[in-house]
Each structure stands twice: as structure tokens, then as C-alpha cells.
Amino acid sequence: MEPSLRIVPANNAKNASLRDTANSLGLHDTLQYGPRSLAAELKSDGSLKERLQNWEATQDNAKLTLQRNIYGMHAPMRLMMERRIVASNPHITDMPHSNIHLDILMGRDETIDPTDIFLGMESGPSLDIHKEMEKKFRV
């Protein structure tokens, strides 16, 4: 993200891409995800969803920009380097996601969010590990 001191995510143009629901042929996977219309998604009023999804990223960007302005370019670079080192974990399969080192670096090791309570309730453990790994490495 480009450096910005915004605290609240901007209401800019939203983007919908096929990448998150694409199957191995490259098209939208109707069998697994159901019908989908990109035009309807772009026209619909998704302001709360965009705001919530970009919230953490925007606040973090503001903090890193402040650090860049005060201490110099190296400060946010080092922090982001540490995060990348800790977040790249090839061994962990997709369920359960739990990266405590990353939580500590991001400052959320001592808080509870709705994410901790609600995430993962919609779908159980997926039975197709090959598809998960394929998806992960293609991204």
C-alpha cells in the first residue's frame, strides 16, 4: 500500500476478481461456490464489507507511515521483514490457522476479536488437501 496517514479505509472503487473462486480451468467454479455475477457485485452497496476488510491494513499503514516519517525508511522495512519471515510457513496445512509469532508481532496476542470467535464456523475441515495446496501455491 502506498504511504498514507488515513485511519479509516477509503471508499474507493471496489474490485471483484475471479481469482478466489477459480477452478483449475481458470473459470469460476460454479459447482463448489454456486452462481456468481461480477457485474452485480460491482454495482452492489458493499461499503461495510470493504471497510471491515481493509480496516486492519489501513490502520497498520498509518502507523508504518508515521514511523517512516519519524525514524526513516528502515523502521517500517525492518518490521515488515520480520513479519514476512514469520508468516511464510510452508509446513502448516490449511486447518487450523494459528501463528502466534505473527500475532505477537502484529500486536494482537493479548486481545480477542470477533475474528477469533466466529472465523471458521461456516465450513468444516475440507477433505480435499490437494486442492488447498494447489490454491495456496498458485497465489
Next chain:
Amino acid sequence: MENVFRSPGFDFSNELRNNFMTEKGLPLPKATSTGTTIVGCLFKDGIVLGADTRATEGPIVADKNCEKIHYITESIRCCGAGTAADTEFTTALISSNMELHGLQTGRKPRVVTAMTMLKQMLFRYQGQVGAALVLGGVDSTGPHLFTIHPHGSTDKLPYVTMGSGSLAAMAVFESGWKANMEREDALNLVKAAISAGIFNDLGSGSNVDACIITEHSTEMLRNVEMPNERVQKERDYKFRRGTTAWKKEDVRKLIVEEQVTILGPGDEMDIS
């Protein structure tokens, strides 16, 4: 690049369908709301919080005796008006976060901490979390009383009311509140304010709950006043014994034959 941020935790896959349905004129189902009168009042030694006990679902009373004064920490309580699920979930979440924060700092938790956590969370959801709260407590810096509106704005005041009955209760406060009141006077004022809300507002009713928080103790007075008790029914609908005669009595023993066999040296734990 790995994504270090987490998703918001809510599933928005029905959003398209819901937007379409509201456009076509089908409204969202009504959530249980606490129509409510909630008040808070500062007195000489601390804070008195008060609430009524009616929860409504549209025009119907869903719960005649619900609890609207929620626990945040030992010396901090929060009254909640608005959508009942939102107030309960928000206060429970902030209570957990306050406990974790208290364990990390090692100090008695402060009311401003809870207020900041609540306002930041409510602002993030842009008012969609319908929780209007009265937060009060006593910490190492003294007694504090705050109101928090659903969009995230806060006020720090010596006496506050929220909810649909807030106007009736505020009228009582404005005419009766003085600085440095005694405990009895403050409690009577709060009971009068909630009663004003109960009798003059349709969204509030049933009983009065109060909570007195001082530096050394917190007293939860559940149903301190019950001005709406149901009268006892005038007639009794039970039949007395002997109304009908019975002709035959047959008691059947379910255990026909019993034989106990002890297996092995017994079930005792082996402590050799």
C-alpha cells in the same frame, strides 16, 4: 506475499441477496431490542447505575425480566440499550479484553480503557452494531461515567440517560440531581428516574435494577423495585384430591429379580 491481516470474521456472502431483497421491498427481520431506560449518576462515593428490565421484539415483550447491567470488570459495569444481542456480545467481548489487559499491565483496570475499546469497536462497524451504552465505574483515578453511542461518539458527564425512556428519566434527573449526594439520595433518584421511564415509555417496563459502585465494593441490586408485579389470580384451577373417585390401583415393580455378582478384586484404584 503472505497476508498478515485477518478477515473481519463475518461472512458477507449473503450481502448481494440481502441488498436485492431490501431493494424489492422485503425488510430485514426485527431483532430483539431493549427499548429501555438506562441511567447513570455520580454521587459522593462513586456511581449508581440503573436500568429497567423489559426486552421488546417489535411491539411484543420478549423478556419481562432481563438483565441490562452487564459486567465489565469487578468495579466497572455497563448498561446496554439498543439491539440486545449487540449489547451483550459487545460487553462480553470488552470484558474479556479488559481482563487480558489487566493481566498484562498488572494494574486495576480503568474506565477510560473500557470506553476506548468500546468506542473504537463501535466506530469500526459504522453504527451497524446497535449498542448504546452507559459505562460507569470506579478506578484508581476516581469514579467515571460515560455514554457511548452506536456510531462511536462518547460523552463524559455526571448524570446520563440512554434508551427510548431517556427523556422521561432525564427530566427526573434534571430536577433532582445535586453534586455530592449521599448514597440513599442517589439510589432514590435513580429509582425515580427508571420508574419515570417504566411508566411513561412503552419500550421500558417491569422492574428496576440498580448497581452501586464505590471504591471498595460493588453492589448489584437486582429487582430493587418491582412496581409491576402480576396480581394473584382470583380463582384456583387445580382440582382437589378426591374430586373423582378411582376404581382400581395397580403398582407394578419394574425390578423382577436382582442378583449381584462381584467380578475380580473390585474396581478400586491400584495404589501399590
